[in-house]
Amino acid sequence: MTEVKKLVEKEVLMNGTQAVAHAAMYADVDVVAAYPIRPYTEVMDTISKLIADGELDAEFIVAEGEHGQFETVKHASLAGARTLVGSSGVGWLYGMEAIVVTATDRAPVVAIIGNRALDDPGAYGVEHNDALMVRDVGWLLVWVDTAQEAFDTTLIAYRVAEDQRVLLPLGISMDGGFLTHSEQIVRLPPKELVKNFLPPYNRGKYLVHPDNPITVAPQVNEDWVMEIRRQHEEAMERARGVIVEAYEEFKKVFGRYPGSTNELQMPENPFVEPYMIDDAEVVLIGMGTVSKPMKVAIKNMRRQGYKVGMLRIRWFRPFPTQDVIKYLANSRVVCVVDRDYSMGSPNRGGVVYHEIRSSLYDLDQRPRVINFIGGLGGREITIQDVEKITKIGYEHRDTPITKPVYWVGVRGDPW
Amino acid sequence: MVEKEIEEKVYKSIIKTIKDTPLEEFYTSGHRTCQGCESALVMRFLAKAAGQRTIVIGATGCMYVANTTYYSTSWIVPWVHTQLGGSGAAALGTAAALRALMRKGKIKQEPINVIAFCGDLGCADMGLSGVSNAMTYDYNLLIVLYDNESSANTDIQETSMTPYGAQTSFSRPGKQRRIMKKRWKKSVVPMIIAGHRNIRYAATMTPAYPLDSINKIRKALAIGGPTFIHSLDPCPKGWDYDPRFSHELGVLAAETGLWPLYEYIDGEIVYNEPTKSIVEGRMKRKPVKEYLEKQGRFSHFTEEDIEHVQRMVDEMYDEWEIPGVMPIKSLNVKISDK
Numbered sequence: 121m122t123e124v125k126k127l128v129e130k131e132v133l134m135n136g137t138q139a140v141a142h143a144a145m146y147a148d149v150d151v152v153a154a155y156p157i158r159p160y161t162e163v164m165d166t167i168s169k170l171i172a173d174g175e176l177d178a179e180f181i182v183a184e185g186e187h188g189q190f191e192t193v194k195h196a197s198l199a200g201a202r203t204l205v206g207s208s209g210v211g212w213l214y215g216m217e218a219i220v221v222t223a224t225d226r227a228p229v230v231a232i233i234g235n236r237a238l239d240d241p242g243a244y245g246v247e248h249n250d251a252l253m254v255r256d257v258g259w260l261l262v263w264v265d266t267a268q269e270a271f272d273t274t275l276i277a278y279r280v281a282e283d284q285r286v287l288l289p290l291g292i293s294m295d296g297g298f299l300t301h302s303e304q305i306v307r308l309p310p311k312e313l314v315k316n317f318l319p320p321y322n323r324g325k326y327l328v329h330p331d332n333p334i335t336v337a338p339q340v341n342e343d344w345v346m347e348i349r350r351q352h353e354e355a356m357e358r359a360r361g362v363i364v365e366a367y368e369e370f371k372k373v374f375g376r377y378p379g380s381t382n383e384l385q386m387p388e389n390p391f392v393e394p395y396m397i398d399d400a401e402v403v404l405i406g407m408g409t410v411s412k413p414m415k416v417a418i419k420n421m422r423r424q425g426y427k428v429g430m431l432r433i434r435w436f437r438p439f440p441t442q443d444v445i446k447y448l449a450n451s452r453v454v455c456v457v458d459r460d461y462s463m464g465s466p467n468r469g470g471v472v473y474h475e476i477r478s479s480l481y482d483l484d485q486r487p488r489v490i491n492f493i494g495g496l497g498g499r500e501i502t503i504q505d506v507e508k509i510t511k512i513g514y515e516h517r518d519t520p521i522t523k524p525v526y527w528v529g530v531r532g533d534p535w
Numbered sequence: 536m537v538e539k540e541i542e543e544k545v546y547k548s549i550i551k552t553i554k555d556t557p558l559e560e561f562y563t564s565g566h567r568t569c570q571g572c573e574s575a576l577v578m579r580f581l582a583k584a585a586g587q588r589t590i591v592i593g594a595t596g597c598m599y600v601a602n603t604t605y606y607s608t609s610w611i612v613p614w615v616h617t618q619l620g621g622s623g624a625a626a627l628g629t630a631a632a633l634r635a636l637m638r639k640g641k642i643k644q645e646p647i648n649v650i651a652f653c654g655d656l657g658c659a660d661m662g663l664s665g666v667s668n669a670m671t672y673d674y675n676l677l678i679v680l681y682d683n684e685s686s687a688n689t690d691i692q693e694t695s696m697t698p699y700g701a702q703t704s705f706s707r708p709g710k711q712r713r714i715m716k717k718r719w720k721k722s723v724v725p726m727i728i729a730g731h732r733n734i735r736y737a738a739t740m741t742p743a744y745p746l747d748s749i750n751k752i753r754k755a756l757a758i759g760g761p762t763f764i765h766s767l768d769p770c771p772k773g774w775d776y777d778p779r780f781s782h783e784l785g786v787l788a789a790e791t792g793l794w795p796l797y798e799y800i801d802g803e804i805v806y807n808e809p810t811k812s813i814v815e816g817r818m819k820r821k822p823v824k825e826y827l828e829k830q831g832r833f834s835h836f837t838e839e840d841i842e843h844v845q846r847m848v849d850e851m852y853d854e855w856e857i858p859g860v861m862p863i864k865s866l867n868v869k870i871s872d873k
Contacts, residue, residue, distance in 0.1 A: 188621070333611060336613075
């Protein structure tokens with residue numbers, strides 16, 4: 121800690137994508153594969169400039185499409201290189217074949233997903249369905265909320281993904297526009313300290329190199345694939361412990377909690393961010409930047425006597441079931457705000473809603489769960505929207521839910 | 536300068552006679568390819584030609600399914616799977632990783648060959664944009680298209696490499712239409728050499744000429760940069776012939792002129808084996824009939840169909856600007872001052 125005080129942090133104004141690019145530079149990535157699609161693209165714009173300026177020594181590959189982009193980093197990663205990649209919306213889906221096998225090949229690629237609607241009709245605003253496409257195929261997934269958290273989480277991402285107990289790809293999701301393109305103050309730690317936090321990438325006996333002539337991803341059928349899936353699942357489970365270790369180590373090395381710009385306001389859980397939750401009867405749940413209007417609305421509502429709090433889901437895979445139970449067990453109503461939608465799902469709700477409901481199912485005393493679909497295609501979720509959500513939740517403290525899913529602010533659809 | 540470099544690097548690596556080929560095998564037993572599989576021979580040649588300091592990347596295709604069954608592998612050198620359309624990008628990623636790690640001192644500095652192979656479906660169709668992108672960079676990588684003129688691992692379906700009129704399960708002759716595959720086979724090597732200025736070596740080959748094949752792989756790796764080889768691999772299963780005639784069909788493909796053997800070295804086309812004699816007028820092309828009638832996939836052909844194929848091949852040699860290579864007719868264009 122004494123060393124930390126001597127090396128001074130730098131405060132810089134940058135947006136979410138620039139913060140990630142700088143973190144990748146601090147992490148000394150070796151191979152970067154780029155293909156443009158907004159809103160993630162500025163990560164690569166920034167990286168390319170950092171390489172051109174000699175700040176970062178890395179191979180910069182411009183791929184012919186997202187499929188190639190993700191194949192490139194997958195193979196670079198298998199050959200022992202630390203990699204950075206990313207995409208948004210339909211670009212992420214175009215690369216999906218390669219993205220899925222990146223996980224099954226156990227390549228700890230770090231990808232930035234600038235969340236974006238799945239296109240038609242031409243939408244490019246934020247929506248979380250793009251990143252959620254990999255929720256079932258063995259990617260670690262984390263949602264960040266501020267540029268500072270984007271920076272810190274990128275460093276944590278390499279440490280967690282490359283850990284020999286994990287070796288899984290990791291997607292860092294950030295809300296398109298709201299975070300990718302809004303500038304905030306970011307505290308950059310002294311570069312020298314990053315070495316203390318982030319060990320070099322070591323693939324060990326899984327390295328593809330003539331000195332280690334292994335065969336990777338040979339064809340399997342029914343005789344082995346179950347065992348492989350099971351190992352994959354166990355690595356995902358081990359990631360929980362590795363994530364906790366990484367956050368604690370971050371705190372030790374940099375003298376502050378990841379994502380915090382202020383030592384006095386240190387959140388204490390890596391997986392979720394609780395806000396005014398201790399005595400809350402109604403808890404709002406969301407991922408990403410929706411926490412901003414939520415926090416303001418909660419302050420307003422608290423002044424009016426509403427006991428309302430918030431739980432922001434930070435890590436989505438592995439899903440923080442125990443933390444969700446811990447924070448929600450004593451609440452009466454949970455209002456899940458989904459910036460995504462699962463078409464034709466039970467109750468016709470969102471993805472996070474279903475995960476939360478599933479997490480709470482085994483409790484004897486379950487809170488009621490209401491789902492709010494909002495902010496699709498980049499539409500703003502306003503403070504007034506959140507206040508209305510809270511009031512709907514509040515009405516159901518003692519009365520059963522009549523309508524499980526509300527669409528927030530859809531024209532011609534009173535809610 | 537360039538000639539001297541080739542003199543030193545490339546011709547030193549050429550193997551003069553079959554007796555001089557290295558004894559070591561880096562693609563060995565453990566695979567379960569069909570009897571008479573010429574693609575398996577391509578794998579063996581490329582591993583033998585490249586040697587131990589090599590990373591091989593294989594795209595989905597029959598050479599993936601047949602060679603690397605889990606818990607058994609025929610590869611002595613490191614081998615990695617890539618998706619059907621991923622060869623170009625995978626080779627780029629591997630080569631980029633090696634360059635970065637060596638430059639940054641994270642691994643030992645040494646030449647390591649990066650070879651990606653892909654079938655016609657994965658290379659000429661789906662993966663073509665990725666292969667093309669790889670050819671625009673300056674990394675040392677070789678992409679080998681092993682072409683058995685069909686999608687052989689999914690039960691012989693048509694691809695853009697399937698020859699005119701051939702039967703596949705996507706192009707079966709029927710009562711109304713005898714010829715379902717009316718498209719002419721795509722010319723990949725000319726496309727690669729015409730479209731990528733920095734590429735210094737590309738070639739066609741067929742494993743019926745082993746020394747020629749091994750030397751082409753060695754030349755590609757010695758010259759370096761992005762390089763490309765297109766191999767025609769007779770396939771007993773897909774082409775429907777007795778497996779013992781695999782080599783004979785490879786030879787016939789070359790001798791009838793259907794499969795010209797040539798290499799592109801630094802802007803020049805060099806013809807090899809029978810194609811050299813054909814182009815130089817020292818040998819007459821055999822009629823394509825001899826090649827077609829030996830394969831079940833052409834059994835529905837009438838004399839008319841054979842004549843059509845013969846006409847198309849004749850055109851390749853009589854009318855093309857570069858015989859058998861560039862499908863461009865000589866226009867004798869005069870550049871005017873006006």
